[in-house]
Amino acid sequence: MDDLVELLKQRGFKGEIDTTDATRTVYSHDASLFELKPEIVVFPKDTHDLQQLVVCAHLMRHKHPKLSLTARSAGTDMSGGAVGDSVVIDFTKHFNQLGEITGKSARTQPGVLYRDFEPKTFAKGGLMPSFPASRDLASVGGMVANNSGGEKSLEFGKTENFVDELDVVLSDGQSYKLKPLNISELEAKKKLKTFEGQIYRQMHALLESHYDKIKAAKPHVTKNSTAYNLWDVWDREKGIFDLTKLFVGSQGTLGLVSDIKFRLIPNPKHSGVLVCFMKSLDELGELINTVLEKKPASFEAFDNHTLMLAIKFFPYFRKTLGWGGLVKLGLQLT
Numbered sequence: 001m002d003d004l005v006e007l008l009k010q011r012g013f014k015g016e017i018d019t020t021d022a023t024r025t026v027y028s029h030d031a032s033l034f035e036l037k038p039e040i041v042v043f044p045k046d047t048h049d050l051q052q053l054v055v056c057a058h059l060m061r062h063k064h065p066k067l068s069l070t071a072r073s074a075g076t077d078m079s080g081g082a083v084g085d086s087v088v089i090d091f092t093k094h095f096n097q098l099g100e101i102t103g104k105s106a107r108t109q110p111g112v113l114y115r116d117f118e119p120k121t122f123a124k125g126g127l128m129p130s131f132p133a134s135r136d137l138a139s140v141g142g143m144v145a146n147n148s149g150g151e152k153s154l155e156f157g158k159t160e161n162f163v164d165e166l167d168v169v170l171s172d173g174q175s176y177k178l179k180p181l182n183i184s185e186l187e188a189k190k191k192l193k194t195f196e197g198q199i200y201r202q203m204h205a206l207l208e209s210h211y212d213k214i215k216a217a218k219p220h221v222t223k224n225s226t227a228y229n230l231w232d233v234w235d236r237e238k239g240i241f242d243l244t245k246l247f248v249g250s251q252g253t254l255g256l257v258s259d260i261k262f263r264l265i266p267n268p269k270h271s272g273v274l275v276c277f278m279k280s281l282d283e284l285g286e287l288i289n290t291v292l293e294k295k296p297a298s299f300e301a302f303d304n305h306t307l308m309l310a311i312k313f314f315p316y317f318r319k320t321l322g323w324g325g326l327v328k329l330g331l332q333l334t
Contacts, residue, residue, distance in 0.1 A: 001039050001040060001060070001064060001087075003060065003063065004056060004057075004060050004064070004067070005017050005040065007056045007059065007060065008042075008052060008053070008056050011052045011055070011056060012048070012052065013042075013044070013049050013052050013053070013056075014044075014045045014046065015042060015043045015044040015045040015049045015093075015094060016043040016093075017040060017041075017042050018040070018041045018042070018043070019039070019041075023041050024038055024040075024041060025037065027072065027075075027083070027088045027090070028083060029083060030072070030075040030076065030077050030078075030080065030082040030083050031075065031078045031134070032077065032078045032079055032083070033080075034083055036080075036084055036085040037085065038070070038083075038085060038086060038087060038088040039085070039086055039087065040086070040087045040088070041087075041088045041090060042087060042088070042089055042090070043090045043093045044089060044091075044094060045094045046094070047167070047169065047175050047258045050256045050258055051173045051174065051175065052173075053069060053087070054170075054171065054172075054173045055173040057069055057087070058171070064086075066086060067087065068084055068085075068086040068087065069084075069086070069089060069252075069256070070083065070084030070086065070087065070088045071089050071091065071141070071251075071252030071256055071257070072090055072091065073091045073092050073110055073111050073138075073140075073141040073142045073145075074092060074113060074134075074137055074138050074139040074142055076132075076134040076137045076138045076139075076142060077145075077146055077251075079146070081145065081146065081251040081252075082142070089256065090111075091109070091110045091139070091141055092111040093111070094111070095109040095110055095111035095141070096111040096112050096113075097109050097112070098112055098116075098117065098120055101120050101121060101123075101124050101126070102124055102126070102264075103124045103125040103126045103264065103266070104126065104263065105164060105262060105264055106120070106121050106124075106128065106262045106264055107259065107260070107261045107262075108140055108259075108260055109141075109258065109259055109260070110139060110140060110142075110144065110145075110257050110258070111139055111141060112139060112140050113137070113139050113140075114131050114136075114138050114139065114140055115135065115136045115137075117140050118131070118135070121267075125266060126264030126265065126267060127264055127266070127268070128162055128262050128263075129152040129155075129156040129162070130143065130148055130149050130150060130152070130157065130158050130159040130161070130162055131143070131148070131150050131151075131152070132146075132148040132149065133150055135150065140260060140262070143159050144163060144166070144247075144248055144249075144257060145249070145250070145252055145257070146159075146225060146249060146251065147159050147160050147224075147225045147227065147248050147249030148225075149223050149225070151298040151300070152298055153222075153223060154296065154297065155295065155296070155297045156265065158223060158224075159249075160229070160232070160244075160245060160249065162262050162263045162264070163244045163248050163261070163262060164179060164180075164261045164262065164263050165177060165178065165244070165259075165260070165261035166178045166244050166248075166257055166259070166260060167257065167258045167259035167260075168247060168254075168255035168257050168258065169255055169258060170195070170196075170254075172195040174195065176196055178242075178243045178247060179244065180240050180241070180244070181240070181242070182239055182240065183239045183241075186200065186204065190204065199243075200241075203233065203234075203243070204234065204241060207230065207233055208234065211234070211236060214230050214231050217230075217231060226249070227248075227249035227251065228246060229245050229248075229249065230246065232245035232246075233245050233246050268297075271297070281301075281303060288301075
């Protein structure tokens with residue numbers, strides 16, 4: 001797709017464009033079992049670059065019908081969402097800046113790694129609690145794209161509960177801010193004679209005309225990462241219309257996220273761990289029901305084989321974390 005590369009350059013794309021086999025091979029896989037080698041890997045520098053990617057992709061679709069844009073940050077997704085055989089967009093190289101952080105909210109670009117994000121929020125007394133098990137490797141953009149959850153999701157829920165605003169580039173190549181709207185704000189958006197206005201008019205009409213059926217379709221589960229959560233967009237009772245609920249978990253298929261505003265919770269001052277030993281896992285179901293009544297922050301169960309593996313590899317943990325790291329971990333668990 002040399003013609004796409006040339007068009008991007010003509011339209012002022014400032015980031016890097018890499019078509020070497022070595023780079024394409026690196027980006028051909030993520031943490032999943034899937035492997036797809038992209039034709040191009042791009043590293044946009046700013047929102048203007050994202051807009052040009054969308055515009056150029058649209059202009060070149062007639063020559064390249066299978067042309068697609070795949071957003072990627074840290075590549076720790078285990079469902080294959082960060083791989084594609086056309087154009088892969090890397091956000092970690094340039095979209096890695098933190099914005100304003102208070103004890104209640106934090107603004108960040110999607111390529112920021114959670115391990116860098118968390119200490120900054122801690123310093124302000126806040127926590128974004130939906131981090132996944134791969135917290136030391138994952139990016140905050142990937143957490144939004146996958147609607148991630150983790151050890152604290154039992155108490156606090158998934159990432160969708162903590163996204164206040166999203167800046168996204170949509171299919172018309174323009175950047176928009178998505179956030180919860182009250183009824184008067186929604187009506188103002190619907191009056192716009194633009195692509196944005198069309199989206200709000202059509203989405204509200206769809207959700208309002210099928211309101212009960214869509215609400216009834218919501219899965220009654222504690223964790224749902226299948227995306228496109230239409231049932232959470234329009235809340236007729238509260239009068240809130242929130243398109244971020246549709247975009248969180250959509251793996252970049254609806255638009256390219258350039259900026260995120262997270263809601264934070266107060267960083268817990270104390271924590272503790274209760275360890276229970278069972279002779280058989282047959283009674284685990286009864287134990288779970290008993291424990292859940294006490295509203296724990298997290299719940300983990302594993303069998304004897306897993307425990308033996310942990311003991312077997314303890315020297316590796318000690319070597320990796322160091323004695324200081326082990327002591328710190330122990331203090332966190334007590």
